Amino acid sequence: EAGVTQFPSHSVIEKGQTVTLRCDPISGHDNLYWYRRVMGKEIKFLLHFVKESKQDESGMPNNRFLAERTGGTYSTLKVQPAELEDSGVYFCASSHPPRWTRSGETQYFGPGTRLLVL
């Protein structure tokens, strides 16, 4: 089975530009998560999709970030306009629906997109 894939693997852009990150989850996984790790910090949650619906976007830093998951398959995360503090590694993860809330499930992570804003 193919794992979670992310594109691009690296992106270097200038402040003020727009960047779109893509995540293809494992086929059949309804849950899709975006996380981010900025330099020297821990991995932090950004948002969670269940199929095409945003379940929780409490981790999104501000309105410069827009995530979509049209059709409940792949997801995109757009940063517009990018700022220096947006630099970091953006991870996508997917999982099957848990049997019950807070039962916990294995989240499968992609390799990440390394974003550098200059």
Place this chain on the structure above:
Amino acid sequence: SQKIEQNSEALNIQEGKTATLTCNYTNYSPAYLQWYRQDPGRGPVFLLLIRENEKEKRKERLKVTFDTTLKQSLFHITASQPADSATYLCALDASNAGNMLTFGGGTRLMVKP
């Protein structure tokens, strides 16, 4: 707010010894706790999940304990090998509503031959 602490200093051990990594948390009572492994340039890889009503979980050379009174989890790798060298991340469920994770900063393990 929730806080997860892992030893930020690298742990260096000799091949064949048992590695023990610590995860402490405050201001929360998680329903479960997970351990992930991360290699340079890669995403985290799930290793083990332990629920609040479980004291210990094992998988091959790995063992995880969960003490909800101490608010601590210990992660053990027995008979460690150089291939076990990586960063190990502790993660808790972050809310009462969903399954998103809150991660610790990770501990880097170096196993020397």
